[in-house]
Amino acid sequence: MSHVSQASVTTPDGEPTPLVPTTYGEVKGWFSAYDQVLFDWFLTRQNSGEGQPGDLLELGAFMGKSAIFLGRYLRPGEEFTVCDLFDSPATDDFNVAENRSSYPTLTRRGFETNYLAFHEALPTLIQAPTSVVADRVKPTSCRFVHVDASHLYEHVVTDIASSQLVATPDAVVVFDDYRSEHCPGVAAAVWTAVVTGGLHPICVSASKLYA
Numbered sequence: 568m569s570h571v572s573q574a575s576v577t578t579p580d581g582e583p584t585p586l587v588p589t590t591y592g593e594v595k596g597w598f599s600a601y602d603q604v605l606f607d608w609f610l611t612r613q614n615s616g617e618g619q620p621g622d623l624l625e626l627g628a629f630m631g632k633s634a635i636f637l638g639r640y641l642r643p644g645e646e647f648t649v650c651d652l653f654d655s656p657a658t659d660d661f662n663v664a665e666n667r668s669s670y671p672t673l674t675r676r677g678f679e680t681n682y683l684a685f686h687e688a689l690p691t692l693i694q695a696p697t698s699v700v701a702d703r704v705k706p707t708s709c710r711f712v713h714v715d716a717s718h719l720y721e722h723v724v725t726d727i728a729s730s731q732l733v734a735t736p737d738a739v740v741v742f743d744d745y746r747s748e749h750c751p752g753v754a755a756a757v758w759t760a761v762v763t764g765g766l767h768p769i770c771v772s773a774s775k776l777y778a
């Protein structure tokens with residue numbers, strides 16, 4: 568994954584202050600136009616008619632590109648939870664190295680600045696490893712889950728298990744980078760869950776598997 572810098576200006580006292588984006592296109596991230604169409608298709612369908620009740624969840628937000636998009640589909644009474652380490656350290660060396668090389672400039676303040684440029688209120692933020700999600704999010708509560716945090720095998724296995732606990736039976740769960748050459752662990756974890764019956768694939772894009 569190539570490194571993307573957080574847009575910021577430096578104040579006279581030397582503090583980097585995130586720039587407020589004026590268009591969605593200015594928000595840095597990895598969320599293709601193709602996947603935006605697919606997210607819109609699933610979420611509009613869930614929201615149409617009598618609607619499919621449930622909350623929204625994202626594991627791995629970076630600067631908010633996909634979270635800002637997801638937040639548009641939140642209905643009254645529902646909760647949108649976003650889990651990311653942001654500027655906190657990871658708990659294992661491999662995850663520390665992964666984050667240092669891919670997201671060295673990420674800050675929670677950058678995410679919040681971007682999100683609040685497009686929405687009136689922040690989602691519920693969990694600034695912690697995604698392994699806490701199963702304890703912090705209500706069981707069988709989420710109708711849509713976007714899994715895009717650590718791309719290391721052990722972490723994705725945990726994220727799949729957490730997703731299965733918090734998802735409603737008819738939820739859509741989306742996995743990023745399920746076939747990218749730089750992170751074979753995602754493919755190994757996702758396809759194992761498919762083969763053992765935990766996940767039922769619906770469709771795939773170049774970067775994401777929808778199940």
Ligand SMILES: C[S@@+](CC[C@H](N)C(=O)[O-])C[C@H]1O[C@@H](n2cnc3c(N)ncnc32)[C@H](O)[C@@H]1O
Pocket residue numbers: 595596597598626627628629630631632633634650651652653657662666670673695696697698715716717718722
């Ligand atoms: C690929 S980026 C997310 C991209 C974002 N969804 C987008 O569309 O632009 C992955 C994010 O996962 C976070 N992350 C990495 N390891 C994590 C962990 N163990 N727990 C929580 N978040 C983690 C990183 O801080 C980073 O923000």
